[in-house]
Amino acid sequence: MSAVMTLEELRRGLSRRKNFDKLFVVLGLLIMMGCLGVLALLFLDLVRDGASRFGWDFLTQFPSRKAERAGILSAFVGTSMIMLVTAVVSLPVGVAAGIYLEEYAPKNWFTGIIEINVTNLAGVPSIVYGLLALGLFVYQFGFGQSVLSAGLTLALLILPIIIVGTRESLRAVPKAIREAAVWARRDALGSHQGSRAAVFHRWHPHRPYSRPVARDRRDGADHHDRCTELHRLPAKLPHLRPVSVPQLGMALERIHGNADPDFQLGVQA
Amino acid sequence: MSATATTRTAAMGKGAFSSLRYRKHRDRVIELILLAAALVAVFTTLAIVFILVYESAAFFEHVSIKDFLTDKQWTPLFDDAHYGIMPLVSGTLTVTFVALLVAIPLGTIIAIYLSEFATHRMRETVKPILELLGAVPTVVYGYFALLMVTPFLQKLIPGLPGFNMLSAGLVIGLMIVPYVASVSEDAMRAVPRYMREGSYAMGATRLQTALRVVVPGALSGIAAAYILGISRAIGETMVVAIAAGMQPTLTFNPTEPAATITAYIVQVSLGDLPHDSIGYQSIFAAGLVLMLMTLVFNLVGFFLTRRFREAY
Numbered sequence: 001m002s003a004v005m006t007l008e009e010l011r012r013g014l015s016r017r018k019n020f021d022k023l024f025v026v027l028g029l030l031i032m033m034g035c036l037g038v039l040a041l042l043f044l045d046l047v048r049d050g051a052s053r054f055g056w057d058f059l060t061q062f063p064s065r066k067a068e069r070a071g072i073l074s075a076f077v078g079t080s081m082i083m084l085v086t087a088v089v090s091l092p093v094g095v096a097a098g099i100y101l102e103e104y105a106p107k108n109w110f111t112g113i114i115e116i117n118v119t120n121l122a123g124v125p126s127i128v129y130g131l132l133a134l135g136l137f138v139y140q141f142g143f144g145q146s147v148l149s150a151g152l153t154l155a156l157l158i159l160p161i162i163i164v165g166t167r168e169s170l171r172a173v174p175k176a177i178r179e180a181a182v183w184a185r186r187d188a189l190g191s192h193q194g195s196r197a198a199v200f201h202r203w204h205p206h207r208p209y210s211r212p213v214a215r216d217r218r219d220g221a222d223h224h225d226r227c228t229e230l231h232r233l234p235a236k237l238p239h240l241r242p243v244s245v246p247q248l249g250m251a252l253e254r255i256h257g258n259a260d261p262d263f264q265l266g267v268q269a
Numbered sequence: 270m271s272a273t274a275t276t277r278t279a280a281m282g283k284g285a286f287s288s289l290r291y292r293k294h295r296d297r298v299i300e301l302i303l304l305a306a307a308l309v310a311v312f313t314t315l316a317i318v319f320i321l322v323y324e325s326a327a328f329f330e331h332v333s334i335k336d337f338l339t340d341k342q343w344t345p346l347f348d349d350a351h352y353g354i355m356p357l358v359s360g361t362l363t364v365t366f367v368a369l370l371v372a373i374p375l376g377t378i379i380a381i382y383l384s385e386f387a388t389h390r391m392r393e394t395v396k397p398i399l400e401l402l403g404a405v406p407t408v409v410y411g412y413f414a415l416l417m418v419t420p421f422l423q424k425l426i427p428g429l430p431g432f433n434m435l436s437a438g439l440v441i442g443l444m445i446v447p448y449v450a451s452v453s454e455d456a457m458r459a460v461p462r463y464m465r466e467g468s469y470a471m472g473a474t475r476l477q478t479a480l481r482v483v484v485p486g487a488l489s490g491i492a493a494a495y496i497l498g499i500s501r502a503i504g505e506t507m508v509v510a511i512a513a514g515m516q517p518t519l520t521f522n523p524t525e526p527a528a529t530i531t532a533y534i535v536q537v538s539l540g541d542l543p544h545d546s547i548g549y550q551s552i553f554a555a556g557l558v559l560m561l562m563t564l565v566f567n568l569v570g571f572f573l574t575r576r577f578r579e580a581y
Contacts, residue, residue, distance in 0.1 A: 093309055123503075129317070131534065136316055156309075160310065
């Protein structure tokens with residue numbers, strides 16, 4: 001090729017390079033559709049296997065030795081109660097910690113330690129939280145295998161996600177609004193009342209995001225409940241203090257073995 | 270307290286509660302409450318480390334660290350007990366490796382496609398759906414691996430056992446594709462527009478711009494996405510517990526059944542082991558190893574992110 005390309009060569013090169021573009025678009029689309037196809041397959045499979053079993057009785061019956069009469073009431077209530085404890089503990093603490101780190105914290109080594117901690121906690125496998133629950137809540141604190149232990153552990157598990165979500169939402173609030181709040185003498189420090197009055201009113205469009213994400217991780221993370229040994233499915237509604245607690249994820253796992261795939265739908269629902 | 274504020278407070282009379290000093294004071298109290306909330310994160314870390322080290326210390330009174338690291342068998346619940354962590358580590362690494370072989374290429378290509386090629390509308394439709402894929406409870410993925418992927422693989426590879434690391438790894442890989450894709454895509458979109466414009470002006474096509482300008486520019490974020498994926502794959506529990514079998518085997522062959530660290534912890538905590546027994550303590554030792562493994566990857570990721578960080 002000569003040092004200066006002719007127009008013809010240039011065009012040929014360009015169209016060749018553009019062909020790679022098209023190839024990549026096709027590749028990208030294929031892969032994406034593949035992933036979405038798997039998701040569809042997953043749902044279709046659950047619906048197909050579970051549809052016949054899904055109904056009011058399934059939700060209101062206790063687990064039974066007879067597969068056709070089994071329901072998920074106790075597991076359903078157990079999951080709901082654990083979620084309640086988790087929400088009550090983790091939302092206030094997580095949001096408060098997020099506000100502190102974003103609005104108050106001075107830039108020093110101490111804040112640095114807290115921030116590194118939050119980042120690291122988000123990367124700790126959930127089963128390690130399960131070990132924490134087993135060692136600390138169940139035995140050291142004597143909470144036993146209970147909704148309380150499980151709920152507290154899940155609260156710790158999703159805490160980093162709530163903190164990060166809160167901070168991102170707060171960060172999205174323009175500085176001008178903060179300054180306006182201070183200027184309007186709502187608060188001379190521009191922090192607490194400034195935050196509450198101005199920032200809070202602006203952040204909620206983003207805030208719901210952190211909660212669903214956290215909830216997803218929580219509902220999926222049943223391995224830690226396994227560590228609190230909540231695997232028995234008694235035919236009674238769970239209490240807050242030590243009794244063994246049925247939980248949806250566990251229900252699915254217990255059924256594994258004497259195979260009743262219909263349970264999967266209930267857990268999905 | 271400044272003179273103005275005092276005058277104002279006096280002028281407000283009844284409104285003393287809203288005086289500047291009162292509000293500053295209250296702000297201080299609230300700051301402390303919020304600080305306490307932030308410290309919960311620190312205490313959680315301390316508690317995790319304490320519990321793991323405390324119970325592992327009891328474990329290592331019975332088992333020497335040398336046996337723990339060099340013994341080729343892991344049979345803590347048998348009469349002839351062996352405590353070599355290596356079979357569990359090999360299982361964990363193999364499953365993680367298979368998962369990454371799926372997740373990294375697929376996740377990166379999807380991210381490049383969504384960030385550089387897809388229309389705005391397409392991106393806004395596909396991203397939430399992909400994130401849904403990452404939000405399916407992992408138990409469901411476990412049964413997906415066991416009941417659908419394994420039978421399919423058995424047609425391709427005759428003689429594949431019903432429990433195997435390959436199918437578990439593939440499904441975990443699929444599971445973490447959305448995380449890798451989503452985080453890398455965010456990083457790529459943070460690369461400023463003028464860099465792309467500059468590249469186009471030089472005659473580069475979209476793909477060339479994507480691969481030679483955007484990806485290098487977003488490398489720190491992409492590295493973070495990979496590390497996130499690795500951490501999730503190492504820590505994944507339900508899929509391996511259901512689909513990979515529970516038999517600790519020292520092997521790196523993905524078509525064999527094996528147990529991972531997480532699967533072992535699940536297996537033991539399912540049983541009714543008394544809480545002072547060596548079996549009970551062994552899950553904390555296994556947990557400690559797991560924690561150290563993720564810590565190493567997180568540290569590597571931390572330094573990679575720093576090394577490749579591009580400031581715009």
